[in-house]
Amino acid sequence: MTTESRNLKVVTDVVCPFCGTLCDDIKVIMDGNRIVDTLNACVIGNEKFKSAQAGHRILAPMEREDNSAEFAPVSYDYAIERAAQILANARRPLMYGWSSTSCEAQAVGNELAEVCGAVTDNTASVCHGPSVMAIQTVGAPCCTLGEVKNRADLIIYWGCNPVHAHPRHMSRYTTYPRGFFTERGFKDRTMVVVDPRPTDTAKQADIHVQVEQGKDYELLDALRTVIRGEDIPDVVGGVKKEDIKALGDLCKSRKFGVLFFGMGVTQSIGKHRNIDIAISFVADMNKYTKFTLVAMRGHYNVTGSGQVMSWQSGFPFSMDFSRGYPRYNPGETAANDILQRQECDAALVIASDPGAHFPVSSMKYYAQIPTICIDPHETPTTGISKIVIPSTIVGVEEEGNAYRMDNVPIRCRKVCDAPEGILSDKEILERILARVKEIKAEKKGQ
Ligand code: SF4
Known part of the structure; x- marks a missing residue:
């Protein structure tokens, strides 16, 4: 040794x-x-x-002048004071992200949004927001991933590609593990992939249903129809009648089916209506056998952000506090809506990177207004923010709670110390919140 x-x-x-x-x-x-x-x-x-310990960590808060591309290092005290002044004096600030930090930090962030009269939104608004909206409308027959592992003999992946996006999903919970009632692992299960493309997940499936792009609603509708024993056209969504019937018969013949769905369904034509009908299909299937569905959530704690926002204010994303009480109307109050209409006069981004995902026009406007970005790493968003505040990484340098995609809360561990002097998201937000309250109180007393 x-x-x-x-x-x-x-x-x-x-x-x-x-x-x-x-x-x-x-x-x-x-x-x-x-x-x-x-x-x-x-x-x-x-x-x-x-x-976490590679070169591109941000090791000190930074500030950038309006017309400069260069950042100058500043102290935490200065950066927190500037952030508090920006947010306390804004008429309609936007707060966005929250999906890669702890529930504890998210809770402080929601209070900060309320105190500032801000619009606050998480990354669900550009991924599984339609799922959340559909689930609110018609409910959802869910189960835990543990139940999937132990019981499911039919796995359907619809509009998602876990081989690349959730690489251990199939080996830990769905296709391959041996469970209590699925002792022979993959030999006891059938895997179906519904996707327009022959993805790497589809290549591992027993059946690949190559639906036409944007025709998920029609295919789910046809499936519901054949399950009831009624007739459908010869081809629906690019899939032949006999193949749809065979899939319906397969679903009915299994003891426990699970439909996992991803952004191929939530962000294609139909959006929340696709999920609405997917839930209805799963509800129908429960007349014949046990069937559930689970959304393939991306960021590790986007589910937690929806949970925490809902506990505190009743809505899971796209929440507007500007009237002094929470309002929720995705399409009007989502982060992108606000940026596109140039309605916010300041912004705070935390635990996400809209610079890498939002339309250029949204981020062009973001770059013009006073902005604060809290992130452990340099990202496209930090590069165009005015104040950048580095934070620790939850689950590596910090403990904290997070919710798995099946809504099971899990305590993340700390494995090492953060670089010296770096504060956690929660502490940074608490300090900004305390200072915003002071500034607001001073303004009220004037
Ligand atoms: S949680 Fe981590 S280890 Fe597990 S599949 Fe996702 S990225 Fe991989």
């Missing part, structure tokens, strides 16, 4: 804070405070841990 290997220790039962699968069996090999490697994590999860 080398000198180095004598110092190694393994931290077990670590939760991976990357995707909504929230794998909780990760082992992290440490040399003192240095992350050497991980066991069990997928390539993306491994990189999440290792990149």
Whole structure:
């Protein structure tokens, strides 16, 4: 054993804070405070841990003048004071992100939004917002991923590609593991993929249903019809009648089916109506067998943000506090709506990167107004923000709660110390909130 290997220790039962699968069996090999490697994590999860100590961390708060591309380092006290002044003096600030931080930080953020009369939104508004809206409308027959592992003999992935987006989903919970009632693993299950493209997930499926792009609603409608024993046209959504009938018969013949759906359904034509009919299909199936559905949530704690917003204010995303009480109308109060209409006069982005995902026109407007970005790493969003405040990484350098895609809360562990002096998201938000309250009180007293 080398000198180095004598110092190694393994931290077990670590939760991976990357995707909504929230794998909780990760082992992290440490040399003192240095992350050497991980066991069990997928390539993306491994990189999440290792990149925590790679070069592109932000190690001090920074400020950029309006017309300058250069940032100057500033102190935390200064950055927090500037952030508080910007938010307290804005008429309609926007707060966006929240999906890659802890529930504890999200709770403080929601209070900050209320105190500032802000519009606050999480990343669901550009991914599974339609799912959340449909579930609010018609309810949802759900189950945990543990139940899927132990019971499900039919797995349907519709409009999602877990091989790339949730790499351990199939090996931990769905297609391959041996469960209590699925002792033979994949031999006890049938996997169906519904996708216009022959994705890497579709290549592993027993059946690939190649639906026409944007015709998910029609196909789900046809499935509901054949299940009831009624007739449908010869081809629906590019799929032949006999194939739709065979899929309907397969669904009815299984003991426990699960429909996993992704952004291929939520963000194609039909949006929340697609999920509405998917839920209705699953509800119909429960007349014949056990059937449930689960949304393939992306960011590791986007589900938690919806939960925390709902506990505190009654709505899961796109929440507008500008009238002094929470209002919710996605399409009017989502972050992108506000930026496109140039309605906000300041913005705070935390735990997400709209610079990499939002339309250019939205981010062009973002770059013109006073903005604060809280993030551990340099991102396209930090590059165009005015104040940048670095934070610790929850699940690596900080404990915190997060919700898995099936709404199971999981406590993320701390495995190493953050770079010296770096504050957590929660602490930064608490300090901004305290100062905003003081500034508002001073203004009221004038
Ligand atoms: S599947 Fe997701 S949660 Fe699991 S190790 Fe990979 S990135 Fe992390």
